Amino acid sequence: MLENRIVDSFGRPLEYLRLSVTDRCNLRCFYCMPDERMKFLPKKELLSYEELGFVINELVGLGIKKLRITGGEPFVRRNMIGFLKGIVESHPELELGITSNGVLLGKHIKELKAIGIQKINLSLDSFDPSRFLRITARDDFQKVYGCLLDLIESGFQVKINCVVMKGVNDHEIPDFAEFARTFPVSIRFIEEMPFNGHGKQRGFLSYGQIKSILEEKYGTLDLQQAEISSSSFDFAPSGFEGSIGIIPAYTRSFCGSCNRIRISATGQMKTCLYGKNVLDLRGLIRSGKREEIKHMIINKYKVKEENGLQAEKGSELVSMSMIGG
Numbered sequence: 400m401l402e403n404r405i406v407d408s409f410g411r412p413l414e415y416l417r418l419s420v421t422d423r424c425n426l427r428c429f430y431c432m433p434d435e436r437m438k439f440l441p442k443k444e445l446l447s448y449e450e451l452g453f454v455i456n457e458l459v460g461l462g463i464k465k466l467r468i469t470g471g472e473p474f475v476r477r478n479m480i481g482f483l484k485g486i487v488e489s490h491p492e493l494e495l496g497i498t499s500n501g502v503l504l505g506k507h508i509k510e511l512k513a514i515g516i517q518k519i520n521l522s523l524d525s526f527d528p529s530r531f532l533r534i535t536a537r538d539d540f541q542k543v544y545g546c547l548l549d550l551i552e553s554g555f556q557v558k559i560n561c562v563v564m565k566g567v568n569d570h571e572i573p574d575f576a577e578f579a580r581t582f583p584v585s586i587r588f589i590e591e592m593p594f595n596g597h598g599k600q601r602g603f604l605s606y607g608q609i610k611s612i613l614e615e616k617y618g619t620l621d622l623q624q625a626e627i628s629s630s631s632f633d634f635a636p637s638g639f640e641g642s643i644g645i646i647p648a649y650t651r652s653f654c655g656s657c658n659r660i661r662i663s664a665t666g667q668m669k670t671c672l673y674g675k676n677v678l679d680l681r682g683l684i685r686s687g688k689r690e691e692i693k694h695m696i697i698n699k700y701k702v703k704e705e706n707g708l709q710a711e712k713g714s715e716l717v718s719m720s721m722i723g724g
């Protein structure tokens with residue numbers, strides 16, 4: 400009988416797809432992209448909207464319940480709203496979210512609301528415009544902050560992704576945490592990973608160090624995963640509208656419950672963010688092997704690495720914007 404779900408070699412069901420729709424971006428966060436000389440791919444190398452739709456259909460057929468659209472920056476791709484609308488119409492049952500830097504998203508808030516998308520992860524690493532400029536190399540703080548406030552005001556479920564780095568923005572940890580006192584958002588402090596094209600972390604701050612900084616303010620913390628497969632360890636101080644969490648993206652203590660499939664904008668399916676176990680979906684689609692794809696995806700996960708530390712051995716640490724964060 401044909402299998403109709405993806406279960407990895409350790410018995411874990413895969414139900415969450417993170418799909419990158421472009422490698423391009425309008426910011427240049429130094430922890431993500433090597434520098435201004437970043438070379439982007441010609442459009443023909445990216446999966447077309449038709450091909451992306453096909454991949455989503457196949458994976459929904461294999462039991463995917465959650466989909467996150469990411470990049471690069473999703474909203475730099477033309478007609479992103481039309482693409483999102485198409486997903487919701489074809490798969491209304493999917494839990495659909497978007498990760499964005501918020502520079503262009505602000506002008507699409509009404510359309511997103513009309514389509515019915517609720518979950519937005521917005522990346523913001525500083526509340527200080529000049530520090531924002533130093534991190535992203537673009538003077539766009541006001542746009543992103545304005546977008547954040549509009550999203551909250553419009554009732555979206557907002558998570559703020561903040562990559563914290565020693566000597567860069569670690570002193571802003573309490574300000575970010577306090578933002579969740581007033582606003583119903585989930586703040587997630589993310590450990591810096593070496594996916595920036597040169598492999599060196601600028602100011603790595605570990606889960607434990609971030610937790611200690613928070614404990615100075617809020618006392619001893621009992622951090623819990625919101626869901627079994629969540630990468631974030633959270634707490635909600637009493638009286639807060641929102642919550643605060645830490646994502647040990649580099650120390651990787653959540654790998655045991657991983658349920659993610661990652662597909663890059665060029666259609667490379669990665670069984671682990673850190674690994675090199677890849678299936679070339681674009682190659683299969685463009686060589687007329689569409690009907691073999693489901694079977695090949697299932698088989699690829701039969702050789703999944705147990706965790707990110709295992710997977711990392713011998714891997715290339717490219718830019719996060721290429722993989723899709």
Ligand code: SAM
Nearest residue numbers: 430431470471472499500522560591592719724
């Ligand atoms: N451009 C969108 C954005 O920034 O939200 C989506 C793509 S971005 C690659 C997705 C997430 O990956 C962002 O929250 C970003 O902060 C995070 N990220 C990128 N490079 C990272 C790194 N080296 N370490 C940790 N997180 C990283």
Ligand code: SF4
Nearest residue numbers: 424428431471500720
């Ligand atoms: Fe662009 Fe997002 Fe990477 Fe920043 S983190 S450079 S916004 S893809």
